[in-house]
Amino acid sequence: MNFEYSDKVVKLQKKLNQFMEEVVFPNEKTYHKQMEQAENRWVSPPIMEEMKGKAKAAGLWNLFLEDPEYGAGLTNLEYAPLCEIMGRSPIAPEVFNCHGPNAPNIEMLVLYGTEEQKEKWLPQLLNGEILSCFSMTEPRVASSDALNIETSIIRDGDQYVINGRKWWSSGAASPNCKFAIVLGKSSTSGERHKQHSMVIVPLDTPGVKIIRTTPVFGYDRAPIGHAEIEFENVRVPVTNILVGEGEGFAIAQGRLGPARIQHCMRSIGTSERALEIICQRSMERVTFGKPLSEQGVVREWIANSRIDIEQARLLVLKAAYMIDKVGNKAAKKEIAMIKVAVPNMSTKVLDRAIQILGGAGVTDDFPIAHMWTHERGLRIYDGPDEVHRATIAKWELKDYL
Numbered sequence: 001m002n003f004e005y006s007d008k009v010v011k012l013q014k015k016l017n018q019f020m021e022e023v024v025f026p027n028e029k030t031y032h033k034q035m036e037q038a039e040n041r042w043v044s045p046p047i048m049e050e051m052k053g054k055a056k057a058a059g060l061w062n063l064f065l066e067d068p069e070y071g072a073g074l075t076n077l078e079y080a081p082l083c084e085i086m087g088r089s090p091i092a093p094e095v096f097n098c099h100g101p102n103a104p105n106i107e108m109l110v111l112y113g114t115e116e117q118k119e120k121w122l123p124q125l126l127n128g129e130i131l132s133c134f135s136m137t138e139p140r141v142a143s144s145d146a147l148n149i150e151t152s153i154i155r156d157g158d159q160y161v162i163n164g165r166k167w168w169s170s171g172a173a174s175p176n177c178k179f180a181i182v183l184g185k186s187s188t189s190g191e192r193h194k195q196h197s198m199v200i201v202p203l204d205t206p207g208v209k210i211i212r213t214t215p216v217f218g219y220d221r222a223p224i225g226h227a228e229i230e231f232e233n234v235r236v237p238v239t240n241i242l243v244g245e246g247e248g249f250a251i252a253q254g255r256l257g258p259a260r261i262q263h264c265m266r267s268i269g270t271s272e273r274a275l276e277i278i279c280q281r282s283m284e285r286v287t288f289g290k291p292l293s294e295q296g297v298v299r300e301w302i303a304n305s306r307i308d309i310e311q312a313r314l315l316v317l318k319a320a321y322m323i324d325k326v327g328n329k330a331a332k333k334e335i336a337m338i339k340v341a342v343p344n345m346s347t348k349v350l351d352r353a354i355q356i357l358g359g360a361g362v363t364d365d366f367p368i369a370h371m372w373t374h375e376r377g378l379r380i381y382d383g384p385d386e387v388h389r390a391t392i393a394k395w396e397l398k399d400y401l
């Protein structure tokens, strides 16, 4: 395994870092101010569109897409250090059109979409003009076991009829979110893993109703947010199905691999920013006659944070290498391992940062509190820690049974 960055990646890293310093970080406050003053919090503020334009012009656009026909043509291993840089600011992924849930949905359409589906949705998604969401989780069933998903997708002539309630559909509250990829049950018989399907549902279809948004630790996460949606006798053409009936879980595996690793790549950058803030602040603040940076316990937190970040980064790079080498399916153990290791690491580093900042750590004067809520959520979404641990243990014990 060779994790040395290629010349191409080093050049992109430099360009991306420069863009972050010159465009993203200086505009974080403007972004939040415009959001506070916005008439509609579910629409991206003007500064976001301005930054997106600059990123596009700089060629820092759709870097996540491995298929060179649609994106930058980088491997996962090449993208990892770049995605990490984007994770340094909560607003950055959208600036570069590399944010969830759009990025994994785009990947899914590129991989599994028909020509008609691609033609209809990809140009606008790739241009950053519209949002999309992924609707799997349901309030009425424990959705960490995806076999429980009960929204029905029933064929009626040349249409599918969809009935069910979803929540945590990230992005759906925005008027700019034009469609949901819905996972539901198209059959109640046969092999259990072959009963679910995925369909594309335009959000302006009659019967689709946004019920409410759910905050995360009090943050509404506007303009992306998380919506609860009712689907009542929603009819879409049969051509809206992805791949075919019963293929829902196979596609979900294809989607969740890249989604999980990209979250983890960004979390490394988030942790790096937290450590940077810890170091700067601990040099400036003096208690009991010496800077915080000279207190033994603070030094221990700084050292442990550096150790934790480096370990996690290596595991993420290994998972990226494995996905490139053997594919999502064969790299499932590495993906599950980083999905547990990384958010546990980042919440620990961010918690140390909160403590070192004192009262300032729980305010929005620093990005730390907001980042912590995001990283804490990551221990639940795309599979809770316990589910990943259970599968890792199952694979580990297989040879002993």
Ligand SMILES: Cc1cc2nc3c(=O)[nH]c(=O)nc-3n(C[C@H](O)[C@H](O)[C@H](O)COP(=O)(O)OP(=O)(O)OC[C@H]3O[C@@H](n4cnc5c(N)ncnc54)[C@H](O)[C@@H]3O)c2cc1C
Pocket (backbone or CB within 6 Å): 101, 134, 135, 136, 137, 138, 141, 142, 143, 144, 145, 167, 168, 169, 170, 216, 226, 377, 378, 380, 381, 382, 383, 384, 386, 387, 390
């Ligand atoms: C910020 C955020 C964004 C999200 N975005 C999306 C999205 O865009 N689209 C979407 O469809 N969903 C999304 N989700 C939903 C998320 O994927 C689910 O919350 C997650 O899969 C868990 O499902 P659940 O909430 O139904 O928990 P449940 O299934 O009820 O599980 C509850 C808890 O039980 C425990 N548990 C479960 N299984 C086991 C086990 N085998 N052993 C031990 N303990 C276990 C875990 O601790 C788990 O947290 C999002 C969630 C959050 C918080």
